[in-house]
Amino acid sequence: MSSSAIELSLKGSYIMATAHLKLLSRFLFGGETRFDGSRKKSLEAAFSSVIKRQEENSSRLPDLDGMKARLKSDREFSVGNEGLLEVAVENLRKNRFKVVIASSLEEAFEAAVSAIGAEKFAVKSKSNITKEMRLVERLSESGIETVETDIGDRVLQLSGERPSHPTGPVSHLGRKAISEIISASSGLDVPADPEAIVGFLKTEIRDAIQKARVGITGANAISASEGSVVIIHNEGNVAEVSRLEKHIIIADSNKIYEDLASALNMVKLQTYYATGSVTTAYINIISGPSRTADIEKKLFYGVHGPKEAVVIIVNRDQQAEWRKESQYCIGCGGCLLECPAYLEKGPRFGSAYKQGGIGVIDSAIKEGMEAAYDNGLYSCLKCGLCKENCPVSIDTPSMIGKIKEEAVKDERLKKRLRPLRLVANSVTFAANARGALGAFSAKGKKTAYFPGCVTTVNTPEIRDAAIKVIEYALGERPSVLEGCCGGAWDSFGFAEEREKGFNEFSKRAEESGAEEIIVSCPHCYEILMERGDRLESAGVLRVLRFSEAVGNAEFIADNGLKAAYHDSCVFGRRYGVYDEPRKALKNAGVEIVEMERTREKAPCCGFPLILREPLSGGPIAQKVADSAISAGAEKLITSACPGCYYAMKRTSGIEVEDISVYLSKKIIKRKEIL
Ligand code: SF4
Ligand code: SF4
Incomplete structure (x- = not known):
């Protein structure tokens, strides 16, 4: 079988799995709960007016950070x-x-x-x-x-x-x-x-x-x-x-x-x-x-x-230490103002008495995992906008992650979580099989590139472009590690499978002999960074982001394109990486126009919801596209995240291109690479 035929059949298995997920979630498990259109508009208008007032009054609280620090320690x-x-x-x-x-x-x-x-x-x-x-x-x-x-x-x-x-x-x-x-x-x-x-x-x-x-x-x-x-x-x-x-x-x-x-x-x-x-x-x-x-x-x-x-x-039992953090909540609702899931789903995301992600956490602690599932445990995008807007910096996304890990162990949820297991299984199987077939050389280089399973299966154009750009920037083709690092399991809370997946990945990394790994997918980056010590034992000393690895290269800079850059939630809010990809794009002559909410405040693309609840996920992505259009951008450039690219490609009104694909077209042709 040719390599493109293999790719097609592997992609087919993934598409079948995601279609299965959509069908199951819609017809067997009650499907997507929607928020009435006029209520959604009223909520957006009310929350926008709060944000506007916060901006107007911010100078009246000159020591806001000091007040927040005091509150946290209190x-x-x-x-x-x-x-x-x-x-x-x-x-x-x-x-x-x-x-x-x-x-x-x-x-x-x-x-x-x-x-x-x-x-x-x-x-x-x-x-x-x-x-x-x-x-x-x-x-x-x-x-x-x-x-x-x-x-x-x-x-x-x-x-x-x-x-x-x-x-x-x-x-x-x-x-x-x-x-x-x-x-x-x-x-x-x-x-x-x-x-x-x-x-x-x-x-x-x-x-x-x-x-x-x-x-x-x-x-x-x-x-x-x-x-x-x-x-x-x-x-x-x-x-x-x-x-x-x-x-x-x-x-x-x-x-x-x-x-x-x-x-x-x-x-x-x-x-x-x-x-x-x-x-x-x-x-x-x-x-x-x-x-x-x-x-x-x-x-x-x-x-x-x-x-x-x-x-x-x-005076109730506060339970485990990480759960205690949820009790730091002062009930201000700041986390709701820009929560993409809440703005789409309304009060159905959260419990009957506490709204949004913190409400899901509260219901998990007080009512159990089934209640958390019903209240939207899997609707949270883990984008971190709530943490950004919280006076106590409560880490809602990481608590949601821990609750998912408990939810998957709950026998009562086993049947309802089956579609998620199926999706994780399909995507990791497809990517690992792709790696085993060895279309790219996986050994013998100091530097390896790891595209991640979702990129391999779903957006291989990012993988192909990234390989080209890395080869150009480094002057040598990297070896390519295809497969899954366990991240596909992580998104749904399957911790045991995630660690097993990571161990297999780390073994492959060791066999490759690579000392550094370049990663384009932000979620893979997070998985690898959090397990740096284990990678080091496998001989991998450094993990680099794609834009970090190629950012200093010289690209053709002749068109002065006006483009908006969509920050990924993980590279941005989680790791504070904002300037690096912008610098790489500027090197290629792009004039970056910033969207109204950008960098720390950048909106999420809604990818995790797009698969399971497309009616809610789609509008989240479209808001980002609309914001880029309002900023005067001719193009929206995504961050090499396969999720963001997948989500943004489904929007209308603006051309969407991934940073890797864009840069691959700006390579100055040099003899040794041609
Ligand atoms: S992580 Fe994002 S989607 Fe989840 S509760 Fe926070 S703001 Fe909402
Ligand atoms: S912003 Fe923080 S303190 Fe306020 S309701 Fe949300 S989680 Fe609680």
């Missing part, structure tokens, strides 16, 4: 700190709060019911833990009607939808959708006008507050040394709810901070990352029930505020 100190919890409880009690420690949400619910006592009506303000408890629904089942007093939460209470942001829960709903919801629930015709909507809800909520004797709130922070509860809000409702006869505060133990200074640093960051503003309209610091000693120094409780204030602290 979270590391306080989360899971049982000693600090004891100090907080002691000082809250000194301030006359009644304090209940609940070790589960169930216990917290029972404590709340007991604190409500004989009352049959309550009002509540925004609190994420009460959403997690389904407090309002469960109180109503127990005969205690509870009305949400935040405008957004009240709309959700009427519609029954999932919140789309921790502090802006109806960011996905426009005025028309909201007017329909409240008109349907009230039987009145409430116009689709923001003023009319707010006016209607304000009256309804005010009536409820006047009727209630019990107010329930969450807490943004509890300061241990002062024994105070900090609650931030814009609407003013918390001030009303917390001044009723009885105030019940429900908070997770991870809301405890050492002191008020730490708590206030956090709320400032929470406000900025959630809304783009530097402060909320109100910051309430509550240190016990309302009291006076004005009459003969005799202490009376319940003057203009509550006679009784109860703090229910939910």
Whole structure:
């Protein structure tokens, strides 16, 4: 069989596998969950306005990095700190709060019911833990009607939808959708006008507050040394709810901070990352029930505020160390603003009470692997934009990777993960077979080039071009190691197979006698870099990126092409490599025009979703293409990543070419290479 016939049949097996994956995911396992078009637009508009406000206000927080560093160290100190919890409880009690420690949400619910006592009506303000408890629904089942007093939460209470942001829960709903919801629930015709909507809800909520004797709130922070509860809000409702006869505060133990200074640093960051503003309209610091000693120094409780204030602290097991990192989350929603999966899938990506990748992690920890799978474990692109936009730099993508490794061991998910196993199997088999057939010489050179399995099977034009360019830049043809490094298994969490795949690769590398390996695929680069010591034992001393290896070569520079460069998430955000490929392209006469979001903020191409959920993945790639067009680019150049190239090739409106292919056309013909 000729080499091209082999390639065709190997590619065929991969195409069959991916088609199988699409069919299985669509028809057998419920397929792709889509986000309603108008809700998606409303969400995008709401999030864009937050980003814009953040940009406008950034100069008002000149020490943002210092504040973030302080927050990170405060979270590391306080989360899971049982000693600090004891100090907080002691000082809250000194301030006359009644304090209940609940070790589960169930216990917290029972404590709340007991604190409500004989009352049959309550009002509540925004609190994420009460959403997690389904407090309002469960109180109503127990005969205690509870009305949400935040405008957004009240709309959700009427519609029954999932919140789309921790502090802006109806960011996905426009005025028309909201007017329909409240008109349907009230039987009145409430116009689709923001003023009319707010006016209607304000009256309804005010009536409820006047009727209630019990107010329930969450807490943004509890300061241990002062024994105070900090609650931030814009609407003013918390001030009303917390001044009723009885105030019940429900908070997770991870809301405890050492002191008020730490708590206030956090709320400032929470406000900025959630809304783009530097402060909320109100910051309430509550240190016990309302009291006076004005009459003969005799202490009376319940003057203009509550006679009784109860703090229910939910103190759950934080579990393994890496899981603890997810508890550093301050619930600001910053990670959602540019998350490509969230912008496409909306609140279905995440749990019912916590949105996006961090919500998937939270559900894996609290509800198990099946819940994580249902909430979008495999929809996360591991692009790292969430980490970039997080005030605590929570490493969501790497936690998602660890959860996948646990998910594949879960017997209950075995059948549902079969299509993913099949794809990994097909692509590695095809690439390894290609290597075994030996179309390229794999031995005898100091430098080897490793294209990776997806490039070999799916985008061989990158491989062929890269070989040419490397040969040109180095003055000698490299040996070529085809096959898989284990990365295909890694993407889905099959850790055992990944390590087996890497061992086989490392054996081939040793047999090749290469001292350095040039890699074009960013995911292979990551796998190899993370196992540098094992490669060294195989005699491989260096791993180089394609653009690193060829970046200093001289290329034909005669056309002054205006092109946008699409940074790969791994080379960019993971390894901070931005200038190197741009330099190589400039050497070839390219004028780089930067897209609106570029470098650290560069959007993801959506490749992992394109295979499994093409209706969500396709628009993610198209956004990148549209951004390149808006920047005035004539061409969009990808980073030698086979995933980015595959995704971007399927967009419209702009020509897409990979950096390796582009540079291969700019080789200055020299005698010794021809
Ligand atoms: S890694 Fe990317 S897709 Fe995944 S949660 Fe973070 S931003 Fe979203
Ligand atoms: S993960 Fe980070 S950005 Fe996302 S809500 Fe939590 S603290 Fe905010």
